[in-house]
Amino acid sequence: MQSGKFKTFYLPLAAIAAIIAGLALSFAWAAGLLGHRTTTRTFLGDSLQHFEPGYRRAHGKGICFTGVFRSSGAAASLSKARFFSQQEFPVIGRFSIGAGDPHAADTSTTTVSMALLLTADDKSQWRMKLNNAPYFPTRNAEGFLAQRSAFEPDPATGQPDPVRVAAFFKEYPEARKAVEYKATASSPSSFAGAQYNVINAFVLLAADGKRQPVRWSMRPRTTLGSLSAGDRAKASRDFLFDDIKQRLAIAPLYWDLTLQLAEAGDPIDDPSQPWPEERKQVIAGTLAVTGVHDQAAGGCRDINFDPTLVPPGIELSNDPVLAARAGIYAHSYNARLREIGLGKATEAVGHGDSH
Ligand code: HEM
Incomplete structure (x- = not known):
């Protein structure tokens, strides 16, 4: 009798407790508090210096x-995403430089970037972040953190410790080419002439169920050289931002969305390995950038250009860096919007100054 009562009263309670614990775990996982926890937290807490609230x-x-994307129709057979068939749809985006400091000089980095949010008439969205670098240094996100810590200057010498650098290259030999590339990379003379690359692989899903792994780039129609050493020394702090405002005051700028199609055996889970140049390329459409607006007032400030938010017809590859980025970006986005909401952000980003 006692044991029957126990079963009918306490067992359901135990089951409810187990369900609640399970839900809590799954929410924690979805929020990035488990799984990639160490990576996400360490990146944001220790590795990425936070310069200014907001x-x-x-x-x-x-x-x-702001701009417009016009589809060429050439990729419609590769993916059922509306973006490859609808003729024209609006774009909101952001140009940025790779430095963390929001007030850094434009010559402080050779990385320039483009972020995009495309919206189709059926309300599906395609978000992406693109860099002018051709590939990621390491095969995984942990490698990125290991690289930052290996190259941290030793306080005694002001230089990276060669022993730690050697240990890093032993663990991540693929990073040599990115480090060498970076050491000799020239400064872009304008956002207008840069090619912006997606770096991680994605998979296009066609209406007939066929799947095609791809990477893509925004290839500029404007041909511009890089900055000479002399011009670089003379360049003003905001020269890239001044330049893009001046160019767009005169005419729109264009980039071709160029898909690179993987062949069997090309790695789709390793952003440090570019595919051979001769792989087939398809120009899926053209982006016209028509105007720029200061980031505090221009509508891109409150957007998380999370590249894992893809429309039906485009799927994520199993690249571990792509998976790690979703949590990192959500964390950064939530933190800065909270700072703005609580009035902790400085005037420039909270209200309406330029970049
Ligand atoms: C594990 C590696 C990476 C880490 C830790 C990282 C970290 C970050 C963080 C914290 C932000 C700020 C996000 C925000 O507040 O909205 C950011 C922005 C950005 N990242 Fe990454 N990132 C990584 C990999 C990459 C890769 C592979 C690309 C290649 C295209 C990339 C391109 C960008 C771009 C273009 C932005 C600026 C986006 C914007 O204008 O909103 N990142 N990154």
Whole structure:
């Protein structure tokens, strides 16, 4: 009798407790508090210096833009996403430089970037972040953190410790080419002439169920050289931002969305390995950037350009860096919007100054 009562009264309570614990775990996982926890927290807490409340934790200096994407129709057979068939749809985006400090000089980094949010007439969205770098240094996100810590200057010498650098290259030999590339990379002379690359692989899903792994780039129609050493020394602090405002005051700027199609055996889970140049390319459409607007007032400030938010017809690859980025970006986005909401952000990003 006692044991029957126990079963009918206490067992359901135990089941409810187990369900609640399970739900809590799954919410924690979805919020990035488990799984990628160490990576996400360490990146944001220790590795990425937070310069100023309200700004992005990386690529803090930026400017919003508006534009139009016109599909060529050439990729419609590869993916059922509306973006490859609808003729024209609006774009909101952001140009930024790779430095974390929102007030950094434009010559402080050779990385320039483009972020985009495309919206189709059926309300589906395609978000992306693109860099002028051709590939990621390491095969995983932990490698990115290991690289930052290996190259941290030793306080005694002001230089990276060669022993730690050697240990890093032993663990991540693929990073040599990115480090060498970076050491000799020239400064872009304008946002207008840069090619912006997605770096991680994605998978296009066609209406007939066929799947095609791809990477894509925004290829500029404007051809511009890089900055000479002499011009670089003379360049003003905001020269890239001044330049793009001046160019767009005269005419729109264009980039071709160029898909690179993987072949069997090309790695789709390793952003440090570019695919051979001769892979087939398809121009899926053209982006016209028509105007720029200061980031505090221009509508891009409150957007998380999370590249894992893809429309039906485009799927994520199993690239571990892509998966890690979703949590990192959500964390940075939530933190800066909270700072703005609580009035902790500085005037420039909270209200309406330029970049
Ligand atoms: C594990 C590696 C990475 C880390 C830790 C990282 C970290 C970050 C963070 C914290 C932000 C600020 C996000 C925000 O507040 O909205 C950011 C922005 C950005 N990241 Fe990454 N990132 C990584 C990999 C990449 C890769 C592979 C690309 C390649 C295209 C990339 C491109 C960008 C761009 C373009 C922005 C600026 C986006 C904007 O204008 O809103 N990142 N990154």
